[in-house]
Amino acid sequence: MPPDRPDFHGMSLHAEIRTLGDQALAASRLMINLSSRRKNAILAAMAQELSDRRAEIQAANVLDIAAAQTAGLAAAMVDRLTLTTARIDAMIQGVREVAALPDPVGKRLSKSVRPNGLVIEKRRVPIGVVAIIYESRPNVTADAAVLCIKSSNAVILRGGKEAFYSNQAIAAALAEGGQKAGLPLHAVQLIATTDRDAVRHLVQMDDRVDVVIPRGGESLIRAVVEQSRVPVLKHYKGVCHVFVDQAADLDMALQIIENAKCQRPGTCNAAETLLVHAAIAPAFLPRLAEMCVRRQVEVRADEASRQIVPAFLAASEEDWYAEYLELILAVRIVPDLAAAMAHINRYGSRHSDAIVTQDERHAKQFLQEVDSAAVFVNASTRLHDGYEFGLGAEMGISTDKLHARGPMGLEELTTYKYLVRGTGQVRK
Amino acid sequence: MPPDRPDFHGMSLHAEIRTLGDQALAASRLMINLSSRRKNAILAAMAQELSDRRAEIQAANVLDIAAAQTAGLAAAMVDRLTLTTARIDAMIQGVREVAALPDPVGKRLSKSVRPNGLVIEKRRVPIGVVAIIYESRPNVTADAAVLCIKSSNAVILRGGKEAFYSNQAIAAALAEGGQKAGLPLHAVQLIATTDRDAVRHLVQMDDRVDVVIPRGGESLIRAVVEQSRVPVLKHYKGVCHVFVDQAADLDMALQIIENAKCQRPGTCNAAETLLVHAAIAPAFLPRLAEMCVRRQVEVRADEASRQIVPAFLAASEEDWYAEYLELILAVRIVPDLAAAMAHINRYGSRHSDAIVTQDERHAKQFLQEVDSAAVFVNASTRLHDGYEFGLGAEMGISTDKLHARGPMGLEELTTYKYLVRGTGQVRK
Numbered sequence: 001m002p003p004d005r006p007d008f009h010g011m012s013l014h015a016e017i018r019t020l021g022d023q024a025l026a027a028s029r030l031m032i033n034l035s036s037r038r039k040n041a042i043l044a045a046m047a048q049e050l051s052d053r054r055a056e057i058q059a060a061n062v063l064d065i066a067a068a069q070t071a072g073l074a075a076a077m078v079d080r081l082t083l084t085t086a087r088i089d090a091m092i093q094g095v096r097e098v099a100a101l102p103d104p105v106g107k108r109l110s111k112s113v114r115p116n117g118l119v120i121e122k123r124r125v126p127i128g129v130v131a132i133i134y135e136s137r138p139n140v141t142a143d144a145a146v147l148c149i150k151s152s153n154a155v156i157l158r159g160g161k162e163a164f165y166s167n168q169a170i171a172a173a174l175a176e177g178g179q180k181a182g183l184p185l186h187a188v189q190l191i192a193t194t195d196r197d198a199v200r201h202l203v204q205m206d207d208r209v210d211v212v213i214p215r216g217g218e219s220l221i222r223a224v225v226e227q228s229r230v231p232v233l234k235h236y237k238g239v240c241h242v243f244v245d246q247a248a249d250l251d252m253a254l255q256i257i258e259n260a261k262c263q264r265p266g267t268c269n270a271a272e273t274l275l276v277h278a279a280i281a282p283a284f285l286p287r288l289a290e291m292c293v294r295r296q297v298e299v300r301a302d303e304a305s306r307q308i309v310p311a312f313l314a315a316s317e318e319d320w321y322a323e324y325l326e327l328i329l330a331v332r333i334v335p336d337l338a339a340a341m342a343h344i345n346r347y348g349s350r351h352s353d354a355i356v357t358q359d360e361r362h363a364k365q366f367l368q369e370v371d372s373a374a375v376f377v378n379a380s381t382r383l384h385d386g387y388e389f390g391l392g393a394e395m396g397i398s399t400d401k402l403h404a405r406g407p408m409g410l411e412e413l414t415t416y417k418y419l420v421r422g423t424g425q426v427r428k
Numbered sequence: 429m430p431p432d433r434p435d436f437h438g439m440s441l442h443a444e445i446r447t448l449g450d451q452a453l454a455a456s457r458l459m460i461n462l463s464s465r466r467k468n469a470i471l472a473a474m475a476q477e478l479s480d481r482r483a484e485i486q487a488a489n490v491l492d493i494a495a496a497q498t499a500g501l502a503a504a505m506v507d508r509l510t511l512t513t514a515r516i517d518a519m520i521q522g523v524r525e526v527a528a529l530p531d532p533v534g535k536r537l538s539k540s541v542r543p544n545g546l547v548i549e550k551r552r553v554p555i556g557v558v559a560i561i562y563e564s565r566p567n568v569t570a571d572a573a574v575l576c577i578k579s580s581n582a583v584i585l586r587g588g589k590e591a592f593y594s595n596q597a598i599a600a601a602l603a604e605g606g607q608k609a610g611l612p613l614h615a616v617q618l619i620a621t622t623d624r625d626a627v628r629h630l631v632q633m634d635d636r637v638d639v640v641i642p643r644g645g646e647s648l649i650r651a652v653v654e655q656s657r658v659p660v661l662k663h664y665k666g667v668c669h670v671f672v673d674q675a676a677d678l679d680m681a682l683q684i685i686e687n688a689k690c691q692r693p694g695t696c697n698a699a700e701t702l703l704v705h706a707a708i709a710p711a712f713l714p715r716l717a718e719m720c721v722r723r724q725v726e727v728r729a730d731e732a733s734r735q736i737v738p739a740f741l742a743a744s745e746e747d748w749y750a751e752y753l754e755l756i757l758a759v760r761i762v763p764d765l766a767a768a769m770a771h772i773n774r775y776g777s778r779h780s781d782a783i784v785t786q787d788e789r790h791a792k793q794f795l796q797e798v799d800s801a802a803v804f805v806n807a808s809t810r811l812h813d814g815y816e817f818g819l820g821a822e823m824g825i826s827t828d829k830l831h832a833r834g835p836m837g838l839e840e841l842t843t844y845k846y847l848v849r850g851t852g853q854v855r856k
Contacts, residue, residue: 029773032797112818118807120817127829128799210829231659231830252852259854345457367847369460371556379546379850388855389548389846390540401555401638401843402659403831415829418817419795422807424680426687427816 013193017201020156021208023186024129028154030184031126036103042181043099043146047092049177050142053169054088060169061138068162080137081162091139091170094393098146101392104410105152121419126152128210130413131202132395133158133224135216138166144213145174145188147395151413154187156209158202160216161194168192203228213408215396218323233408235373235399237323238268238351240381243340243366245357246277250284252378253356254291257329259380260354262295266325268397269352269384273320273330275340276305281333285309292329301331320347337362341369348372350399352381373399373406441621445629448584449636451614452557456582458612459554464531470609471527471574475520477605478570481597482516488597489566496590508565509590519567519598522821526574529820532838533580549847554580556638558841559630560823561586561652563644566594572641573602573616575823579841582615584637586630588644589622596620631656641836643824646751661836663801663827665751666696666779668809671768671794673785674705678712680806681784682719685757687808688782690723694753696825697780697812701748701758703768704733709761713737720757729759748775765790769797776800778827780809801827801834 011019034042050057061083068078083091109122130153132144141157148155159167171190178188191198203212206229214224218236225232242260244253260271276284281304289309292299300319301312312331319330320343334340337355344353354376355366363377374384386394386407395408404412439447462470478485489511496506511519537550558581560572569587576583587595599618606616619626631640634657641661642652649662670688672681688699704712709732717737720727728747729740740759747758748771762768765783772781782804783794791805802812814822814835823836832840 029797029799032799114816114818118811118816225657229653231828233830249852255852255854263855363849369457371457371460372845374846374848376848377850378852379848380854382855383546383848383850383853384846385855388542388546390542400659402661405843406846415833417800418802418812418834420802420804420807420811421791422805422811424677424683424806425811426683426808427691427810427813 013195013197014201017191017198018205018208020189020191021129021202021205024154024156024189025208027184027187028126028128031152031154031187034152034182036105038182039103039150039152040099042149042178042183043095045181046142046146046149046174046177047095047099049173049180050088050092050095050170053173054085057088057166057169057173058083060165063165064138064163073162077136077162081166083138083166087139091142094139094143095146098150098393101150101410103150104414109416116425117423118425119421122416123419124411124414125417127413127415129154129156129208131156131158131209131212131230133199133202133212133214133216133220135160135220136162138163138170140215141167141170141190142174143393144215144395145171147393147410147413149178149183149187151410153413154184156189156191156202158191158199164194199224200227203230203232206230213395231403233398233400233404233412235268235349235351235397237349238270238397239273239321239323239347239349240269240271240352240354241273241275241344241348242271242354242356242381243275243334243337243344244277244280244284245337245340245355245359245362246279247359247362248277248280248356249358250280250287253284254287256354256356256378256380257288258291258295260382261297261329262327263380263382265327267382269381270325271329271354271381272322272324273332273347275332275334275343277340278304278333278335281305282308285331288331296327298328299331300328302333304333305331323349337365341366344370344372351397352376352384354379354381373397441623441625442629445619445626446633446636448617448619449557449633452582452584452617453636455612455615456554456556459580459582459615462580462610464533466610467531467578467580468527470577470606470611471523473609474570474574474577474602474605475523475527477601477608478516478520478523478598481601482513485516485594485597485601486511488593491593492566492591501590505564505590509594511566511594515567519570522567522571523574526578526821529578529838531578532842537844544853545851546853547849550844551847552839552842553845555841555843557582557584557636559584559586559637559640559658561627561630561640561642561644561648563588563648564590566591566598568643569595569598569618570602571821572643572823573599575821575838575841577606577611577615579838581841582612584617584619584630586619586627592622627652628655631658631660634658641823659831661826661828661832661840663696663777663779663825665777666698666825667701667749667751667775667777668697668699668780668782669701669703669772669776670699670782670784670809671703671762671765671772672705672708672712673765673768673783673787673790674707675787675790676705676708676712676784677786678708678715681712682715684782684784684806684808685716686719686723688810689725689757690755691808691810693755695810697809698753699757699782699809700750700752701760701775703760703762703771705768706732706761706763709733710736713759716759724755726756727759728756730761732761733759751777765793769794772798772800779825780804780812782807782809801825
């Protein structure tokens with residue numbers, strides 16, 4: 001395993017993190033003046049440097065893999081950690097795709113001329129300093145950093161200890177490659193210690209860090225929110241629902257729940273609970289059971305459902321709150337739309353919820369009253385995604401209501417300010 | 429003084445506050461379905477009820493004034509607390525003005541059709557439950573509540589103990605008046621205890637409260653941020669600057685600094701520090717000194733300024749950080765634009781900062797590089813205001829960068845969600 005504090009020079013950890021913050025703040029002030037063309041050249045140079053340093057990055061990755069195997073990590077974890085040639089290719093391709101996205105910075109959001117002649121513009125500007133705290137997969141180092149750079153922010157990265165050496169190799173390639181094309185020094189920094197206190201110092205530094213984005217399991221995110229004085233953009237979990245209404249097309253319903261549950265069950269927008277209108281349950285649940293057997297999905301159902309399909313296991317109250325992230329589906333019969341929405345608003349996580357219905361009035365009511373970041377009619381919850389929405393690469397999905405809700409892409413990494421021009425106007 | 433916990437029924441304070449949260453959440457779900465016409469009728473009924481209950485409100489206010497005098501509060505504090513007939517008129521007029529503002533809820537922010545036929549709309553929706561924590565002036569009870577209702581949010585109010593009885597009388601009029609016109613029960617609630625722990629319970633209730641807006645002194649706001657698990661919209665203080673550039677029109681500069689400092693020195697957008705380009709300081713500072721004598725402004729200046737005007741007092745390092753909120757002005761000579769911006773970005777509070785210049789290049793650079801919510805060229809910082817910006821009534825000014833920056837009006841009390849319609853689309 002990596003040393004706890006390999007890279008610092010006798011400073012206290014607190015002082016070390018504050019120094020990173022000072023450096024990031026200084027870099028962020030320089031980032032403001034970078035043109036789109038300059039930023040795209042920087043991203044191209046980053047991609048080139050990643051490509052040139054493949055051997056170095058893979059050698060660092062071997063160190064992490066060896067440490068993971070020594071520590072007895074599960075094979076699936078080791079697999080996620082591993083940077084194959086194809087994954088490095090994809091990471092480099094991802095950098096190039098972000099370069100190709102439109103630049104959100106500088107865009108005019110509104111302009112008005114007041115009766116006293118004052119000209120007021122509202123324009124998109126970078127947030128400033130973004131801190132990203134993440135676990136496991138080392139490619140996040142590149143994915144997250146380039147979104148921050150493209151939106152003219154400085155970034156402080158804090159990766160998981162399993163990918164310690166890989167993250168350092170990737171971050172060094174990004175920073176040094178970027179600098180060859182004019183990236184300010186310290187615009188991309190990685191915290192080079194696995195000491196857990198570093199996170200606390202980072203997220204309490206509200207005079208230097210403007211936003212914290214944690215990516216990972218619920219316990220990581222709760223710990224960050226608990227400690228942070230800086231605003232946090234996040235989702236805790238994705239307890240996503242599909243409601244099959246009385247007026248549903250049952251073939252469509254079956255395809256949607258199969259996709260929402262099975263297409264990639266470990267993701268936050270996969271469905272965890274299926275709600276079924278009582279009137280169509282006798283027709284629908286046997287077909288669901290067949291699909292679940294075929295796709296090896298374990299079903300945990302309420303008593304009413306088990307009377308229709310006795311092979312379903314019994315659900316407990318905890319199942320309605322559960323984010324399984326695997327091939328398990330909770331199933332419940334509800335008497336009507338109102339009961340379905342009440343279930344979702346009570347047990348859900350405000351992430352992605354869908355209704356399958358041919359009843360336009362029900363569709364409208366569901367869209368209006370379900371309080372989630374994305375609400376779907378006759379489509380899979382798995383479609384809640386920056387690419388699927390046409391927004392491009394994203395930093396994750398937010399279930400917060402402030403600033404960013406849903407996919408967090410380039411626009412969500414900006415803020416705005418008011419630019420006011422006068423000719424001597426004063427307040428009367 | 430009011431009793432610590434007058435209105436509860438043997439529940440623990442924690443349980444009491446959670447009950448308010450449950451009730452607010454339930455009300456917020458009903459608020460989603462109110463039409464603009466219904467909300468305007470509710471606001472009209474609130475205004476009418478405030479008018480009908482003048483005698484009751486003023487009687488409650490007399491109790492607060494008596495308590496304040498017994499407690500020996502300063503005359504200025506007692507004055508701020510007092511609800512004269514004119515102030516009640518203004519409060520009622522304020523409610524009617526909010527009714528006349530456009531409804532932000534439901535507005536479509538974007539719409540796209542994806543290659544797979546998915547139709548994706550992004551629409552403004554209410555945030556949900558808003559908590560407002562404020563001090564002193566009782567009219568804030570009405571001002572804040574009606575902005576929340578107009579934007580279809582439920583609100584939990586927590587006023588200062590000095591206005592305890594006045595706030596209760598106003599909140600009761602709003603809630604009961606509103607209900608006559610169809611406002612859901614518990615959409616407007618006031619915490620009827622002065623126990624300080626109530627605030628802690630309120631701001632840690634992140635499963636029921638979506639945003640906290642504290643209004644008051646810096647210590648109140650820091651305490652809220654320290655304790656909160658709910659996102660907070662705020663400004664700590666307003667350390668606003670005017671920079672008089674070498675190429676300034678000195679008559680204009682003098683008018684702007686006089687207005688920014690003196691027009692209402694107790695406000696967050698009043699100027700606290702004047703920066704003067706070294707090249708025009710010998711011409712400008714004597715004129716400034718004359719104005720400051722005439723307007724009774726105390727000047728605390730750096731050594732270079734005092735060599736030009738020896739009557740200026742000496743500034744210390746603390747003066748550059750100070751939010752005086754009274755007729756005191758810090759003055760410093762700077763060698764150039766870069767030094768002025770470095771001073772502002774170092775000592776400022778990212779609130780409102782102005783340059784006075786005829787140099788278009790300098791104006792652009794100042795607008796771009798000064799990292800404040802509103803940046804002014806040739807205009808007074810006092811103009812940073814929802815009404816002056818043409819946005820209507822506001823909840824205050826935010827110096828945060830996430831969600832709301834600058835005036836917090838009706839739009840800033842909304843969020844958005846994605847409404848997605850398909851015909852059976854799934855993720856490939």
